[in-house]
Amino acid sequence: MSAHQHHEHQGTDLTKAAQTRLEQSGEQWTAMRERVFEALASFEKPASAYDIADAVSKLEGRRVAANSVYRILDLFVGANLARRVESANAYVANAHPECLHDCIFLVCDNCGQTTHIDDDTITRNVRSAAEHAGFSPVRPVIEVRGKCSKCD
Incomplete structure (x- = not known):
């Protein structure tokens, strides 16, 4: 098996790596994008946009719409910060956003x-x-x- 080797980020190191990667792709790292990424990364299993919206809503103390989260998740997938588990319509944080490959x-x-x-x-x-x-x-x-x- 030809395994792909890379550094797996965790915690604040993962958030910083995601921020760096997003900014390198020409996008801004906003407070809402950070909250969505941190919520996504906190799940042990793939999370739906609704799961993430609920988690961010609790942190924000206000309702965050799933549609807004979907847009951010689409941006994250495009920038390699997240991967979509198609069969579950759910997402996982990419622990190595600086490395682009098929999963x-x-x-x-x-x-x-x-x-x-x-x-x-x-x-x-x-x-x-x-x-x-x-x-x-x-x-x-x-x-x-x-x-x-x-x-x-």
Whole structure:
């Protein structure tokens, strides 16, 4: 397996790495974007925009609309700060936003835990197969559903 190696950020280090990456992409790091990112990063499992909106609303002491959170999450995905778990319509913070690559998600059907792994050989083969079929892949999404080791 050709694993992709990188530094996994956590806590305030992760928030700072996300801010740096977003600013490098030409976007501003606003107070609301910071709150959304910190809320997203605080979840143990993939979080929906509604989950994140609820968490930010509690912090802000006022209602934050899920539509606003969706827009910020779309920006985060585009800037590589977050990844979307398509089958769950949920998001996870990218622990290494400075590194752009395709991801593989292992999604537990029982508890919802989602593990992110990197295998450049597999994702390169997926891209190659798509190109061989005359398709131009932009962002392959690979999700494997099953049971995690804790639920097995």
